[in-house]
Amino acid sequence: DQQVKQNSPSLSVQEGRISILNCDYTNSMFDYFLWYKKYPAEGPTFLISISSIKDKNEDGRFTVFLNKSAKHLSLHIVPSQPGDSAVYFCAAGVRGGSEKLVFGKGTKLTVNP
Amino acid sequence: DTEVTQTPKHLVMGMTNKKSLKCEQHMGHRAMYWYKQKAKKPPELMFVYSYEKLSINESVPSRFSPECPNSSLLNLHLHALQPEDSALYLCASSAGTGGRYQPQHFGDGTRLSIL
16 A cells, blocks of 8 residues: 555656656655655655645755645756756655655656756 | 765675675764665665664564664674565664654665575
């Protein structure tokens, strides 16, 4: 049973445009969400997070939006750069309990020059 | 550069061998993790150590044996592995457990191949 779903295996955008990566979750106990970026032959790198008490968190070019009623979050990258080309994982966890993170399957983003 | 260091980067071993994977962090983090990642799949949690005590074992077979000698080090001892255990093994650490969630920071992994 997949509790965190990234339904788009890949996404291609032009440099300078917006990239929107989507993530859905089914477990209403999740109250903290993270995005990780992974280049080939490297481990995942933490990008940005959001807790369930917020609906938006921004860090430079990266913004995460959370819609709790829809159990949906998205990562916006503006403007997209070729160096952003990587696999992006959405992850979810429960604060105050175990430190278990559940990951989605990832979306491969390609930013074309 | 990652602040979580994993060695070796690559490991090839036979099914009867015994080997160990090592992970080190010097960020003062008190929680450390082992994940397994197969190709085109997300990382899957194996073990969590919190303040040097095993807090989560995700029903991992006993041929994988974790050890946390101190707050900076995490080992994964391997014995009698199967070909399906070939994968990328990722170590991660975070500042602590409970309360405000702290993101996990990952090493670059050990690519393990079982012959």
